Amino acid sequence: DGGITQSPKYLFRKEGQNVTLSCEQNLNHDAMYWYRQDPGQGLRLIYYSQIVNDFQKGDIAEGYSVSREKKESFPLTVTSAQKNPTAFYLCASSQDRDTDTQYFGPGTRLTVL
Amino acid sequence: ILNVEQSPQSLHVQEGDSTNFTCSFPSSNFYALHWYRWETAKSPEALFVMTLNGDEKKKGRISATLNTKEGYSYLYIKGSQPEDSATYLCAFKNSGYSTLTFGKGTMLLVSP
Numbered sequence A: 001d002g003g004i005t006q007s008p009k010y011l012f013r014k015e016g017q018n019v020t021l022s023c024e025q026n027l028n029h030d031a032m033y034w035y036r037q038d039p040g041q042g043l044r045l046i047y048y049s050q051i052v053n054d055f056q057k058g059d060i061a062e063g064y065s066v067s068r069e070k071k072e073s074f075p076l077t078v079t080s081a082q083k084n085p086t087a088f089y090l091c092a093s094s095q096d097r098d099t100d101t102q103y104f105g106p107g108t109r110l111t112v113l
Numbered sequence B: 001i002l003n004v005e006q007s008p009q010s011l012h013v014q015e016g017d018s019t020n021f022t023c024s025f026p027s028s029n030f031y032a033l034h035w036y037r038w039e040t041a042k043s044p045e046a047l048f049v050m051t052l053n054g055d056e057k058k059k060g061r062i063s064a065t066l067n068t069k070e071g072y073s074y075l076y077i078k079g080s081q082p083e084d085s086a087t088y089l090c091a092f093k094n095s096g097y098s099t100l101t102f103g104k105g106t107m108l109l110v111s112p
Helices: none
Strands: A004-007 A010-013 A019-025 A031-037 A044-051 A054-057 A064-066 A076-078 A087-094 A108-112 B005-007 B010-014 B019-024 B030-038 B045-050 B056-059 B062-067 B072-077 B086-094 B106-111
Touching: A004 A087, A010 A019, A019 A031, A019 A087, A019 A108, A044 A064, B005 B086, B010 B019, B019 B086, B019 B106, B030 B072, B045 B056, B045 B062, B072 B086
Parallel strands: A010 A108, B010 B106
Antiparallel strands: A004 A019, A019 A076, A031 A044, A031 A087, A044 A054, A064 A076, A087 A108, B005 B019, B019 B072, B030 B045, B030 B086, B056 B062, B062 B072, B086 B106
């Protein structure tokens, strides 16, 4: 089955530690995205990549880093510089450069203790 | 950052009721408007994408309309069922941006 996987579903880390969230897709999509959701907020874009080896900052990129070494994979690292890392993180991909219809993974809930 | 507003924030209806929600977006430089359904413990799922003023889309009991000149879209659910319970997100694409801007969503609860 084609789709997007994110792992793990729940993640706990101590304050000050970097943590990497996984996102893999087998849809052969060029573009991939990372969003963050907080209570009462819409999905906010962290980083996106429209092609392998290239990525762009979204609206809230500070304290995060990404890489796009393979088409299928777009891992997100939450660094210790991110002031409020506890949140729900969603990964998405898209092949439609026109309207940008996106397909989402199941998400990872990160809790920093 | 573009402003996309959804109302109401939440809605509780009885099975069989019809309901509708609103998504407001900037009317200038419109390119596309998406609706997604996000059920609890699942991934957001694309419902509709609309690109032209006056567009109407329908999928079963759910339909959507688009007014790009005044900057709003309506999502209608006819005869709501408990399985329609979800958060409905709209997302706007501006011709000057390469990504989507999401609203905060409308949370719908349909009681049997």
